[in-house]
Amino acid sequence: MERSSQGCSPQGKLEKTDILREFQTSFFSMSRLVSFPWTTLERELERSKSSNMILEVLKMTCLHPLCRRFPPSFRFRKSFLTELIRRQEAAGCEPLDELYDALAEVVGAEDTSECYKSYLLPSGEAVSLLENVALISDGTTGLVTWEAALYLAEWALDRQETFSGRTVLELGSGAGLTGVAICRSCHPSRYVFSDCHPNVLQRLKDNVRLNGLVERTTPRVSVEELDWTEAAEERLEQIGADVVIAADVVYDPDVAASLVTLLSNILCRSSPQVFVCSTIRNPETYGGFKKQLGDAGIDHHVLTAPVTHVFPYSRTSTIEMIQLRTRPP
Structure with a gap:
């Protein structure tokens, strides 16, 4: 019962871990946003109608200690967070304070050449x-x-x-x-x-x-x-x-x-x-x-x-x- 209420089988947990890892590796290497696994994330949001997956993605990216120490560019983080918000709103999920707080940190910041x-x-x-x-x-x-x-x-x-x-x-x-x-x-x-x-x-x-x-x-x-x-x-x-x-x-x-x-x-x-x-x-x-x-x-x-x-x-x-x-x- 507990497994089905979470909507995640052992195989599903493995796939979820892989998706989070893919978001993390793509984020920190500043890969093109179109290469991120957005479709899989969208399916999870549509299924659960919850922002939990968004929060987990945030913890693996913008809220991760590596981002605090070696942050990708302001422009990249702003584009990434804007896309997360768009996907969240399209799925009709509840707003997530951590997501908007992370966006507020980079909005208006001047990008650098490095x-x-x-x-x-x-x-x-x-x-x-x-x-x-x-x-x-x-x-x-x-x-x-x-x-x-x-x-x-x-x-x-x-x-x-x-x-x-x-x-x-x-x-x-x-x-x-x-x-x-x-x-x-x-x-x-x-x-x-x-x-x-x-x-x-x-x-x-x-x-x-x-x-x-x-x-x-x-x-x-x-x-x-x-x-x-x-x-x-x-x-x-x-x-x-x-x-x-x-x-x-x-x-x-x-x-x-x-x-x-x-x-x-x-x-x-x-x-x-x-x-x-x-x-x-x-x-x-x-x-x-x-x-x-x-x-x-x-x-x-x-x-x-x-x-x-x-x-x-x-x-x-x-x-x-x-x-x-x-x-x-």
Whole structure:
């Protein structure tokens, strides 16, 4: 009797938990509102004629401690709460004071050029990053998290043994999502974040510190300036990477030659495992990069195994993972 009065079977409870989790992961990563599970929420509101589900969604999002510490942008929260109110009113549910109180906090607030995004790991931990709202700012694309970085992080989470106890060098770390996720979940002995744009490097240092990595003794973490055109062979030897990764670094044909030269130097000196993940926006640019790899004596192998979906992001774009190896003589 108690179970039927709540209208929720054990299977229903599992589904409800999944829906709340989906709202939470989408909210903290500031996913597009159209991607949220509104239809499922609407069905629950129509069935129960109660705002209890709305309150639970609020507790997982705007009222969650993570939102107090690392809040998404004012504009995003306002749009999210406005949509919650619209769905509540359409279902004829009783007003919810907590919902309107949360909206009052963000109405009239001025948005900034920066905001926090948090990406929830399977462990329940969050990778929280300060990112720019605009995709391109300060002359760089490195102040936001791109799909290939999220895909590479998912790939790494599925293959933790590739990184466990090893020294990892990441090229073009950007905002730092992939590296923080690997440091949190894959147990490398050392992790070197790298980039070259001064604003990106500062943001990267801030995000690494934000996630408490500098206080840890394992892994040992450093953030380094690494200009692909000037990377000293001595420095590469000092790093001694066992694994080298990069995400969304093949977008500009002008820098492809420098990247290939750097990868060739890395592969020739210590023979690490090298993985490059790319969103293929321009097939000509990406094809040109692969051709330059071949001309430099580097073979590539496309990795086609699926990854477990952890983070919410658009999966309509073509993303390719390749592993690089020096061609045998």
